[in-house]
Amino acid sequence: MALEFPLTPNPSPKSDAEIAAIHANPGFGTHFSDHMSVTTWHQDQGWVADGVVPYGPFQINPACAVLHYAQEIFEGLKAYRHADGSIWLFRPDENAKRMNKSAERLVLPQLDEADFIKACTRLVETDARWVPDAAGERSLYLRPFMFASEDYVGVRPSPSAVFCVIGSPVAPYFAGGVKPVDIWVTADYARAGIGGTGFAKCGGNYAASLLPQVEGSEHGCSQVLYIESVGKDQVEELGGMNVFLYRDGKLLTPALDGMILDGITRKSVIQVAADLGIETEERRLTAADLFDGIASGAVQEAFACGTAAVMSPVNSFKSRHGVWQLPQPAGPVTLKLRERLIDIQYGRAEDTHGWMLRVV
Ligand code: PLP
Numbered sequence: 001m002a003l004e005f006p007l008t009p010n011p012s013p014k015s016d017a018e019i020a021a022i023h024a025n026p027g028f029g030t031h032f033s034d035h036m037s038v039t040t041w042h043q044d045q046g047w048v049a050d051g052v053v054p055y056g057p058f059q060i061n062p063a064c065a066v067l068h069y070a071q072e073i074f075e076g077l078k079a080y081r082h083a084d085g086s087i088w089l090f091r092p093d094e095n096a097k098r099m100n101k102s103a104e105r106l107v108l109p110q111l112d113e114a115d116f117i118k119a120c121t122r123l124v125e126t127d128a129r130w131v132p133d134a135a136g137e138r139s140l141y142l143r144p145f146m147f148a149s150e151d152y153v154g155v156r157p158s159p160s161a162v163f164c165v166i167g168s169p170v171a172p173y174f175a176g177g178v179k180p181v182d183i184w185v186t187a188d189y190a191r192a193g194i195g196g197t198g199f200a201k202c203g204g205n206y207a208a209s210l211l212p213q214v215e216g217s218e219h220g221c222s223q224v225l226y227i228e229s230v231g232k233d234q235v236e237e238l239g240g241m242n243v244f245l246y247r248d249g250k251l252l253t254p255a256l257d258g259m260i261l262d263g264i265t266r267k268s269v270i271q272v273a274a275d276l277g278i279e280t281e282e283r284r285l286t287a288a289d290l291f292d293g294i295a296s297g298a299v300q301e302a303f304a305c306g307t308a309a310v311m312s313p314v315n316s317f318k319s320r321h322g323v324w325q326l327p328q329p330a331g332p333v334t335l336k337l338r339e340r341l342i343d344i345q346y347g348r349a350e351d352t353h354g355w356m357l358r359v360v
């Protein structure tokens with residue numbers, strides 16, 4: 001049966017003035033709207049007890065499975081306010097599908113796509129005041145997540161789970177909009193491996209990325225690009241974004257090989273590029289494609305992309321072995337693709353692929 005997410009209103013919602021102050025300087029992921037969508041699952045009953053309820057803490061037993069074995073998955077998508085005040089989600093069906101793939105890998109329950117989307121739209125309808133306007137590429141970032149909720153310290157798939165969606169008004173993940181970023185490249189650490197959980201959006205992948213991220217920031221870099229750590233020759237992705245190179249009039253990006261995330265921004269960029277007459281080659285990308293390509297001048301532009309970060313031009317790739325400076329940080333192809341994608345999301349360009357879902 002379809003979930004409905006009935007509303008229990010927050011008795012002390014933030015005032016319009018408080019929300020306006022947050023919107024003036026949202027940062028990323030530090031402020032949360034007045035409500036959250038929640039539903040719980042039990043293997044004998046399926047999904048039960050759904051609702052939009054006041055935003056607030058969960059009560060968690062110290063033995064709760066997720067705290068010990070990280071049986072947890074999440075998603076990220078944004079609600080965009082268009083110039084006429086309407087509010088739209090970008091490709092939420094893709095997030096719903098991907099969450100179910102992650103759920104399968106982590107032995108968490110499947111959630112109907114329609115229920116996933118309803119959890120998101122009910123929250124956005126309820127907290128519409130929290131969706132900022134388009135200025136500064138702001139949006140309401142939605143974070144759907146699911147975790148194992150059994151109180152048991154043995155290792156086994158949990159017979160119960162919680163699914164929740166929270167909303168956070170945000171600016172792009174990297175402060176400064178299209179300011180080109182420096183990326184730390186490592187083959188010393190792996191965030192994922194063959195047969196592992198790289199294609200799933202599970203918390204453990206991000207836990208594994210924290211130490212390399214600290215190393216990267218010690219070298220002045222805001223993200224880490226992983227080179228597969230056994231053969232040390234295959235470019236994968238960043239800790240929280242997919243990567244593209246622009247070379248000889250063509251975009252290059254690592255093929256989906258089970259180790260990287262099937263990014264929704266990635267697949268949208270490939271489509272937008274095709275719409276603009278730019279071909280994309282999805283293939284095994286080698287360290288030489290990256291380093292020699294930049295050194296020889298063949299690779300003219302590079303960018304990272306993801307929901308949180310949108311599309312961030314790369315200024316340089318750095319590693320223990322040197323610095324590879326892009327000749328055209330924030331080059332014309334990156335900027336053209338970025339503008340088209342953002343224009344679709346904010347309703348300034350025609351949505352020819354039916355990607356946008358109107359909520360309000
Ligand atoms: N790769 C990783 C590891 C990510 O965490 C993300 C962010 O969600 C992406 C890629 C980009 O995916 P999407 O474009 O669906 O946000």
Ligand code: COI
Nearest residue numbers: 076077240306307308309
């Ligand atoms: C997203 O882009 O939605 C992510 O989950 C990435 C994370 C680094 C915030």
